[in-house]
Amino acid sequence: MARSGVGGPPDHLCDCPQEADADAADRAGRAVGQEPTIAQLDLEDASALIVGATGGLGSRIARLLAERGARLTLVGRTADRVDALDVPGEKLTLDLRFPSNVGRAVEAAVAAGGGLDVVVNAAGVVAFGPVAELSVDTVEQLFLLNTFMPMVLAKAALAHLREGGVIVNVSAVVAERAMPGMAAYSASKAALTSFDAALAREARRARVRVIDVRPPHTETGLAGHPVAGEAPSLPDGLDPDAVAERIVDAIADGATELASDAF
Numbered sequence: 310m311a312r313s314g315v316g317g318p319p320d321h322l323c324d325c326p327q328e329a330d331a332d333a334a335d336r337a338g339r340a341v342g343q344e345p346t347i348a349q350l351d352l353e354d355a356s357a358l359i360v361g362a363t364g365g366l367g368s369r370i371a372r373l374l375a376e377r378g379a380r381l382t383l384v385g386r387t388a389d390r391v392d393a394l395d396v397p398g399e400k401l402t403l404d405l406r407f408p409s410n411v412g413r414a415v416e417a418a419v420a421a422g423g424g425l426d427v428v429v430n431a432a433g434v435v436a437f438g439p440v441a442e443l444s445v446d447t448v449e450q451l452f453l454l455n456t457f458m459p460m461v462l463a464k465a466a467l468a469h470l471r472e473g474g475v476i477v478n479v480s481a482v483v484a485e486r487a488m489p490g491m492a493a494y495s496a497s498k499a500a501l502t503s504f505d506a507a508l509a510r511e512a513r514r515a516r517v518r519v520i521d522v523r524p525p526h527t528e529t530g531l532a533g534h535p536v537a538g539e540a541p542s543l544p545d546g547l548d549p550d551a552v553a554e555r556i557v558d559a560i561a562d563g564a565t566e567l568a569s570d571a572f
């Protein structure tokens with residue numbers, strides 16, 4: 310497959326008619342002029358980087374991608390959880406709050422997979438509690454991993470993603486409906502979803518797809534290990550196997566968004 314990166318002038322900032330036509334075409338699911346269409350992705354032998362691969366969603370997504378023939382690079386934060394992953398692939402333990410480690414993850418995937426076709430960001434942290442009790446440290450933890458990291462990851466990945474490639478960012482339903490008691494987490498995810506909207510418009514010119522995924526509460530255990538606060542009693546969440554399968558289907562099927570009502 311030919312390699313393609315995102316370069317050139319920042320045409321996403323151009324308020325020009327061609328851009329409006331392209332946006333209209335995207336909404337209508339068709340192409341105008343030479344505007345590229347975004348196709349399905351054959352996962353057989355695709356090179357896929359999964360960050361958050363030790364997590365409840367990331368581990369399931371990784372397994373499904375492996376079953377469909379992808380070659381995986383798997384990144385988690387905790388060494389024994391990375392070692393315990395029973396999904397085939399290159400495995401790395403990295404704290405992705407550090408931008409240099411994000412770059413290392415991408416380079417490792419390119420080396421292991423002979424290029425890059427899929428990037429799944431399923432790393433994230435949550436916090437609970439009222440704003441009156443919110444610490445600066447908690448805000449920093451949330452935004453470093455949930456918001457800054459995906460921006461650094463997207464930039465690094467775009468330099469390597471081949472035509473037809475995909476970036477998947479797992480945002481959350483709270484990006485659509487912010488929750489009291491989760492103000493900073495909601496804001497970190499809303500910022501990611503906003504970033505994805507602009508990223509998608511830039512990346513499509515290189516025939517790279519961006520899927521902003523906004524699942525409702527899912528039974529992965531995330532709510533049980535917040536970086537601050539304590540989870541309120543929550544209704545039963547979604548089945549993580551079903552959520553992971555929906556995401557992998559979206560990668561293969563050419564989807565460009567998975568809003569909360571898609572689950």
Ligand SMILES: NC(=O)c1ccc[n+]([C@@H]2O[C@H](COP(=O)([O-])OP(=O)(O)OC[C@H]3O[C@@H](n4cnc5c(N)ncnc54)[C@H](OP(=O)(O)O)[C@@H]3O)[C@@H](O)[C@H]2O)c1
Nearest residue numbers: 361363364365366385386387405432433481526527529531
């Ligand atoms: N579960 C839900 O209800 C829900 C709903 C909507 C959206 N989401 C989002 O879905 C994503 C996955 O969540 P999950 O439910 O699968 O949670 P999870 O089981 O807690 O997984 C979180 C993942 O993030 C990794 N991680 C945490 N801090 C890191 C760091 N500093 N550097 C690198 N990796 C780090 C963890 O690595 P270790 O395992 O090694 O610590 C783990 O792989 C998150 O972005 C979350 O916000 C979850």
